[in-house]
Amino acid sequence: MLNVQLLLTGNELMSGDIVDTNSVFIAREFKNLGIELTRKVTVGDNLQLLTEQMEQLSVDADILIINGGLGPTVDDMTAQALSEAANKPLALHPTALEQVKAWCVKRSYRLTGPNMKQALLPAGCNIVNNPIGSAPGFSLSHNNCQIICTPGVPVELKAMLRNEILPEIAKQLPEELQTVTQKLKVFGIGESGLQKMVNETYPNWPEEIELGFRATMPLLEVKLTSRSHTSSTLRDEWYNKIKGLLGQHIVSENGNSIAATVVELLNQQGKTITTAESCTGGMIAAQLTGIAGSSNVFEAGFVTYSNRMKAKLVNVNEKTLEQFGAVSEQVVKEMVTGALAVSDADYAVSVSGIAGPDGGTEEKPVGTVWLAWGDKQQVFAKRLYLPTHRIHFQNFIANTGLDLIRRLILGYADEPRYFVERQLKNKTS
Numbered sequence: 001m002l003n004v005q006l007l008l009t010g011n012e013l014m015s016g017d018i019v020d021t022n023s024v025f026i027a028r029e030f031k032n033l034g035i036e037l038t039r040k041v042t043v044g045d046n047l048q049l050l051t052e053q054m055e056q057l058s059v060d061a062d063i064l065i066i067n068g069g070l071g072p073t074v075d076d077m078t079a080q081a082l083s084e085a086a087n088k089p090l091a092l093h094p095t096a097l098e099q100v101k102a103w104c105v106k107r108s109y110r111l112t113g114p115n116m117k118q119a120l121l122p123a124g125c126n127i128v129n130n131p132i133g134s135a136p137g138f139s140l141s142h143n144n145c146q147i148i149c150t151p152g153v154p155v156e157l158k159a160m161l162r163n164e165i166l167p168e169i170a171k172q173l174p175e176e177l178q179t180v181t182q183k184l185k186v187f188g189i190g191e192s193g194l195q196k197m198v199n200e201t202y203p204n205w206p207e208e209i210e211l212g213f214r215a216t217m218p219l220l221e222v223k224l225t226s227r228s229h230t231s232s233t234l235r236d237e238w239y240n241k242i243k244g245l246l247g248q249h250i251v252s253e254n255g256n257s258i259a260a261t262v263v264e265l266l267n268q269q270g271k272t273i274t275t276a277e278s279c280t281g282g283m284i285a286a287q288l289t290g291i292a293g294s295s296n297v298f299e300a301g302f303v304t305y306s307n308r309m310k311a312k313l314v315n316v317n318e319k320t321l322e323q324f325g326a327v328s329e330q331v332v333k334e335m336v337t338g339a340l341a342v343s344d345a346d347y348a349v350s351v352s353g354i355a356g357p358d359g360g361t362e363e364k365p366v367g368t369v370w371l372a373w374g375d376k377q378q379v380f381a382k383r384l385y386l387p388t389h390r391i392h393f394q395n396f397i398a399n400t401g402l403d404l405i406r407r408l409i410l411g412y413a414d415e416p417r418y419f420v421e422r423q424l425k426n427k428t429s
Contacts, residue, residue, distance in 0.1 A: 034179035050081035068152030072114035314338030332372035
């Protein structure tokens, strides 16, 4: 098995100014290949310490991933430190320079000395393409160790790791050690609940198929991992069994979010959607418009936080608001019908609730929320209860609204588990 180690750089990591999420991502991606990191070291922007750690780690490791320190400023020292550790002089790398120039031209930036610094790399290194940022990655062999230098910007790291680095490393693995990982995104079932379902339904789960869960709030990622020599028949059999168990709670099989799935479904059908939001403050609309292609399916959303705006923007009857209150079945249904009428969309979802930490009553405690969803023919509504902190409440409810639209588009008839699990005790729904 390959010995893979990780070196993280940056004063921000040492001081706690930023949270290290990159090493978590790197570890998970390598684990999907069947490789677990053997060591992780973090050092600040100190040239001597960086050089010493590069030398020490490369003696033991087969592969050393260095993350951070590729930027244009004086505290970005990875290239210089590796130059000293490997005794390779810094030189202007022509491929790296072209990438930096192209990055500047695309953004109408003037090429400056600090930008040029990102192309000054240890002699003899190979470039690892960075499709997003200005800093090229690079690799170099030292002490029989493959050293791969990556940027600290998470989105750049993820693209490079998945598109460039991991596919090359996978080729180095013996066939019997290569892994096959199949993933499902699930909404509305927690880890413990899902494990209980699996234990009760399939008590004889095969050892050849590793079942794992990863919470990516509010979604749950379900992973089935097996070695390449495991029969495809066995893999397919148990993949289909877990799909059958999860059923309509499966959001995607390609890693998409609920919003991405909804946008994809709407594009396929040539339909549009609108939103009318109170307690989520536009989060549903933001998740939709964060997806490429959403402009084809989303023209308008309404953030109607006050009663006055509910009446003015989506035509909620003032008498309805006075009689039932903003957090009620009647109001969210009128929010849907009003949003549909104003926008002329095909589908709509609305939400009104009490996110807290104050504002609740005995009848409607903090965490109470009404959702409505539907089209011009029918509108549905449901009350849920989620007594948690404000941001988690908003995130879960926004995704719930999207999930209800997903289910409506797909014509699902089964009720999701959260309809039962997220109810206020001793109250009817």
